[in-house]
Amino acid sequence: MPPQEIKTKTISLFAFNLMLAIWLGVFLNIVFYEKIQALTPYTGIKSGLFITASVIVVAATYYFILQIFSWTWTAKPLAIVLVVMGGFASYVVTSLGVLITPDQIQNLMQTDIAEVRDIWSWDLVVWGLGMVVLPTIVILSVTLKSESFLQQIWKKAVSLVLSLLLITGLLFIFYVDFSAIFRENRDLKEMISPQNLIASVASYYKHKAPKQNLALLSYGEDAIMQAKSVSTLPKLMVLVVGETARAESFSLNGYEKETNPKLSKQDILNFSQVSSCGTATAVSVPCMFSGMPRKAYDEQLASHREGLLDIAKRAGYQVTWIDNNSGCKGACDRVEQFKIPESLQQKWCNEGECFDGILIDSLKAYLAALDQKDKQPRLIVLHQIGSHGPAYYRRVPPQFKVFNPTCETNAIQGCTREQLINSYDNSLLYTDHILDVLIKTLKNTTQYQTALWYLSDHGESTGESGMYLHGAPYAIAPTQQTHIPMLMWFSDAWKQHAKKQVQCLAQQAKDELSQDNLFPTILSLLDIKSKIINPKNDMLDTCLNP
Template identity: 30%
Template sequence: MQMKKLFDRNDVKLWLFVAVLAMLYGFIFIFSEFYGSPFFGIKDFLVLVMQWCVVVFAAAGLLYALSLNKYLFAATFPLLTLVCTALTYFKYTLGVTLTPMIIDLTFVTDLRTSLEMFSWQLVVWLLLALVGSAGCVYVRFRYVRVHRWYVHLPLALLPIMLTNAWIPSFVAPVSARMPYSVYYNFSRYISEKRIVEEQRNTFDDDTPVCRADSLTVVYVLGESLRADHLSLNGYGRNTTPLLAGDTAVVSFGNIYTEPYYTHLCVPHILTRADSLSPERAFDEQSFITLLKKAGFHTAWIANQEQESSYLYFMNECDTLIYANVGESLYSFGKWLDGDMLPHYRAMLRRGDAKNFILLHTIGSHWWYNTHYPDSFETFVPVVKSRVVSACTQEEMINSYDNTVLYTDYIIDKLIAELRERNAVLVYLSDHGEALGEEGHYLHAGDYPPLHNPACFVYCSPRYTALHADKINTLKENRTKRFRTDFLFHTILDAADIESKYLDRSFSLFFR
């Protein structure tokens, strides 16, 4: 009897309305976010279905809340539907998902490109979405009555709170997908904008001088590459045939990194942060500013999503290029470092006497298979599932080693462009990776190989001729232990720069 009083036919109609809307959203929009997800076996498939259900449940909460007031519904629902239609269209046609980078490129920096993205097909879909959502608004006005919204509001908020705050494992999948991804990505975009505009003036009191007339310095920021999986460092499998065959490549097998998450490693590596002053990673400028002041043209070629912890440094560069706009952990096509090569060559051809290029690679990032071309699938069998627990250790190592093989190929291509120049290339991965030892995978929990990233240096014949002593010292240092604190000073030292912020005792070229 109590139930009968609390809810009546009108309430049932409202629930029915919300349920139909949520299902439409689930099948039309949310499905597109899962479309193309690789899965292997029934267990994987069920995990994906469960995730889809959670995201639909979260969307239902939002649609429920919006439906409680017909005017609010009329004002917001068509808009939300138009945005989701556009995103779904781009997911199916270009394979891109919404990221702050996409927002910046389409709405702010590059109006021409965004206008080009407006095809007649998209306009047709948007018109259909408008008609469809107008129909929903009509149904809401005509057939749904809400008498006591305050009774329904807590019910609507429950799925929203559960999936966006109270159950931590739901937050990531829900925030990365429609409709919530719209909100999360715009708020991330706004907070990242603030970081870019931040005022840091670490090196204002310095006038660094570069002694070279013409010089190219390349820093390859690696991803999840552990030192002991390079045949260059004695690994049993031939994972670095090209680098190992190049006598000008000096490998450092004993590098130690304290942090092992990308967002903590990258700022540490690029700044003066060291074991005594780790906080410098978050409030100082990087060596890029000193290179600029010393007359270098600086470029950052990104093949990774930007992260608030290092976005500042990306914008420190004169030129910032995204090699793969719209790739994220939720896209499943090939995402290759080879896509950086045309940009790299273009930067070298600019004709600057002194240039610095940083390449932020995707390297050996999980999900390994997407980060090397099929022709590099040398070690088999490879992983088939995105669910780590469904993969064998053997598959994990095979897929991982294939990424190493591809990195070997990419670095060799980068070096090939430097042979005729006065040039030096430094490679340092942000951290290592666990490959199933004692049940440790990826870089989630602490494990020794995570702290030992791969590192090597290439010096061109001209550079070697000009700096014979330096190169000898470099070779003598190859077995020594270094913390990743070395990079800031090594880049400046390699660039032949005199600065009061350069402490040569950290440098790989220091005796």
């Protein structure tokens, strides 16, 4: 049809809303229907009838909603908003297998330019042209037939009744099937676009968005550091917060590929059964520093209450945060944040992203600036970019791309399984190098008792069960997203003065642990006492005070 005819095409509001409902309900949700089909026990004609009923219910529901909110004067703006939201939400679900949840909205709100750039790809551009731009052009091209308000009311009333009867009729006929599937798979609704995005944004602003001007609540005000002999060296603990590393891909935990060749030669304590507090940085990082266990975690409270770093600072530690990620999510707001020198940024960074080697040089620069007679105990947190996806290839310098072939794009769904896994494993190999050099640096820091504690914030899916990246609802998250690596290293000087503590920790190498253990255990390791330390989660209390 010639362009001039498209521009003058006139249709009724009834037809406009029906076509929009079909677009939203059918074409944006193919993966959802595939999932439904996989969960139904039927085959052949019965399966086809059930899937058809599912498609009609979703499309008719969208039509019902449109008939309420879409009028002649609101139809086009509303349609464009829904097409844009639905198109991009569908891309995330279809291409990456990522469910749209309030946690994902939280991740989006806390992301930075570098992370946004990592998601951009030509696949996204092509998808956007076909699923967003083209339907938007069609919407702008049509002319809605002029009808009186009473005519619209009458037609809407009839169509609302008919669509409601269709929806309830099909739900009644297939009630047992829908009930069984959705009762056991509550996350399915997070696959339906654009409903998933709209509901998640609303839930985020209702429950998760930071409240403004909340008073800071003190926590652990009684925290004190136990007095030590004047001949004892002060303690210096380096806490490395990893990014997107999963335990099952660490050769220390039995993975067949050698992803930890250097750490395997260090005298470390490796904990093989550790779970995260969340499946995204925006949840796990503030949670692990909050002092609240995962099941009782309240992110609104955590956002305006003192945490681990505040308590360590109050007890007498110099606390410093060194970041190579998208920030500390509020955990370090009231402690020193090391400004990485421009010279190191030029050495390690490109287009706003830096290799984790910058953390090694930053720690060395920090230590070199200290007075050799310095006696203040120190807690230093290093926040990695680690294995942050989807651009795993950007996290690794060329010399560490040992496993080949690799996936040299952020459109990871277009890579082979072998390429994707190799790229992810290379990022872990680089983390192995980073931790190894940090340990060697601390070995040479002789004016302190030194120690290193590493744990990842969460894990990562790399195509298992069609899922990529992270951020799945915790209740249904695969182990790839919740089972994280954790290890510790202690210098000879530290072990000399705390031999029983190190032995106690070593006994728990294969125990089921979690990020809940970080808060009380690290305070105990730093000789900090407070009534807020929960002995149940304190790894040292387990065997020192049975």
